[in-house]
Amino acid sequence: MPAVLEIEGLRKTYKSRRRGTRNALDGFDMRVDAGQVHGFLGPNGSGKTTTLRTLLGLIRPDGGRMALLGHEVPDALPTVAGQVGAIVESPQFFPHFTARDTLSLLAGAGEVPAVRVDEVLELVGLRDRSGERVKTYSLGMKQRLAVASALLKNPKLLILDEPANGLDPGGIREMRTLMRTLAESGMTVVLSSHILGEIQLICDSVTIISLGRRVAFGPVDEVLAQHSSGAVRIRLEAVSDLPVATEALTQAGIRVTGHPDHLMLAGVDKPASVTRLLAEKNLYVSELAPIAVDLESVFLELTATAPVPGQHRQVDESMKVGGTGQPGPAGGGWGA
C-alpha cells in the first residue's frame, strides 16, 4: 500500500535561556498507509501535537523529512492542503459566528462548494443547531464542528487530534462509526487520542511516541503480540495437585507464581506444551487461559507512564527509546 504520510528523522528543538534546550521531537519516524485508520499515541508532552503541527506547516522543523500524499512538505503544502483535513488540539473557532458561518467562511477560503457545508453539518449531527453561535456550544459540539471543518474538503487524509474529547458516550460511538465509514470510503484517518480502548477498536495500525521518539509502530495486533508477556493462568482438577504441577513446570523452565486455587505462568510460547507436560505427569488441566494484553497496558509499559503508588509522575517522565534497559521500537527502519 502506498504511504499517505511519511515522517523520517523529524527533529524540533525549543531553546530557552531559562529552561535550556528541550527536544520536542528527537528523530521521530512515522508512516501511515493509504486507507488505514491509524492511531497516534503518546503521553502528554510526548510530541504528538508538535508532530501534527509540524506536518501541517504550523511549526518549522529543525531537521528530518516529511511527505503527505507523496509530496514533500512543507514545500508542497499549498498543493496538498486541499486534500488534507485536520484539527489540531482543542477546537478553536471565532465564538460570535454561527457554525454555519464558520464552515461557510472556511468553504469560501478553500473554494469548496457551499452545498458541502450542509453535508458535513448533517454528518456530524449539527444540522439543527447550525444557526447558533459557537460560544453557546458545549465542548462536544465544538468538537463535532471541528470534525465538520476537517471533513469540509472531503479530504484524502484526515488528521484528528483528540476528536472524542468532550463527546458523550453516544457521540464517541458515532465518531467511531464515522471513522470506520470514512476509512471504508477510501479516506485515510490519523487519530490522536488518549482513549486507548477506542483506538484499539477503531485503528488498523498505531504509532506510539514517547519523548519525541517512536517507541512502537505497526498493525495493532502485531504491536499487542510483540508486547504480550506470554502469561497463562491454569487450574487443575484437584487443587492438591498444584504443588506437583509447580515443580514440573519450573523444571521445564517456566516461571510459575502460585495462588491458592490456580497458577500463573509466565514466558509460555505455546500453551499446548503446558497441557502436554502436565498430562505426562497425570495432572489434568481444567482451565487454561492465556492472559491477553490490551493497548493501554502496552502503552503504559512502552512509555513507562504507569502510575506508581506514592509517586507523582511529572509530564516529561516517560520512556525514551534506546536508553539502558529500555525497550527498542517494535519494528525497525522507515515505516512498517
Next chain:
Amino acid sequence: MSLFRTELRRLSKRRFTRYMTLLGLLVLAAVVVGVFFTNQKIDAGQLARAERQADQQYQEQVRWSEQERVACEQAKTAGTATDGRYPDDCSVITPPPREEIKAEWFLPSTFDFKETFDETLIPFAAILALVGFVIGASFVGAEWSTGGMMNLLLWRPKRLTVLLTKLAALLTGILAVTLPAAVLWFAGFWAVANFRGSTEKMTSGVWQSFALTGVRGVVLVLVLTTIGFALASLGRHTAMALGGVVAVMVVGQFGLGILLSMAGVRFAEAWLLPTYALAWMTKTVKLEDWNACNATYFGECKPATMDITWQQSSVLLSVGVVVILGAALWAMRRRDIS
C-alpha cells in the same frame, strides 16, 4: 480571489466591525448636526446691526482713551504719575483704529464653507482613523487569539498571502466606508453652509485644495488601519495594538511632552506624533519658540519658528508603515504557530 472575498465577508460579518463603524459614523453625524445648530445664516439686518455695535464700541474706546489721556496729563502736572500707571508721553494714549474693531465680533457664529471646511476634515480623518485602527487590530487580533488564523492556515498554508489578503480586504472595507462618508461629509457641510452660513467665494482652486486635504485624510485613515492591523498581528492579540497605542500616547507622547517642556527643549512639539498628523492634514504646522527673540528692524520681538511640513509627515508615516508592517510580515513568516 476567493480568499479575498471570504475575508471581506468575514470582516463585514463581525459584530465589532459593524458596531465600531456605526459608532464612528454616528459621531461624525453628531459633529455635522452640532455645527448645523450652533451656526446661523447672517442677513443684511444682522450685518448692519453688527456694524452699528462696532461703531459704538469704537466710540467708547475713543471716549475712554480721551479720559485716560486727560487723567495722565493731570497726574503728570500734579507730579503723581510715578506709579507706572501712565506712560511718560501721555499723547500715546490713543483709541485703536476703527478698522481694528470688526463687525464680525458682534455677529452670531456662521459657517463659511471656504474658510472653515478645511478644518472639519481633521476630526473627520481622526475619528475614522481611530475606527480603522481598532477594527484593523481586532480583525486580525481576534483571529489569532481564537485560533481562526490557525484554521485558515490549514486551508491556505501560504502565510504571507493569507496575511496580506486579510489586510487588503480590511483596507478595502475601510475604504468602502471612508469614501462614501467623505462624500457625505462634504455634502453635509455644504448643506450646513447653505442653510447656516455661506458658500461664497468657492473657486476651483479651493475645491481642489479641499479634495487634496480629503485625500490626505483618507490616506491617514488607511495608514492607521494598517498600523493597527500590523501591531495586532505582531502581538497575535488585539490587546497588543490597543495596549501599544495607549503606551505610546500616554508614556511616549504625554510623558515625553512634559519631559521636553521641563527640559526647556526648543520646539518640543516637533518630537510628538500628533504634530505630524496635524501637519499631514494642514500641510504645514508652524512651531514657535517664544524664548528666542528675533528683533525686527522696528524693534519688535518675533519668536523663532520651525515649520513641520506634510512632506516630512509623509516620510514619518511611510517609515512607520514599512517598519511595523514589515515586522508583522517577518513574524508571520518565521514564527511558529502554536
